[in-house]
Amino acid sequence: MLRSPELSPAPADHAPGRLDRVALEVLYDRAVQDAVARFEELGSPVVTDGKQRKPSFAT
Numbered sequence: 001m002l003r004s005p006e007l008s009p010a011p012a013d014h015a016p017g018r019l020d021r022v023a024l025e026v027l028y029d030r031a032v033q034d035a036v037a038r039f040e041e042l043g044s045p046v047v048t049d050g051k052q053r054k055p056s057f058a059t
Helices: 010-014 021-042
Strands: none
Touching: 010 021
16 A cells, blocks of 8 residues: 555654654544555455554565
8 A cells, every 4th residue: 555645755754853753643643544544445354454563565
């Protein structure tokens, strides 16, 4: 599942201190809630967090 436009730049903004940890966690929480809701709406037999908190989809 793709990250939201709000979450996409957030980890990179957090690294140099442009975004604090609390704000980053709020964005992660919202993204996970959205991912779960989307899977449920689609009737997916598997519901996950969409890997929203992973630093990279390749890892």
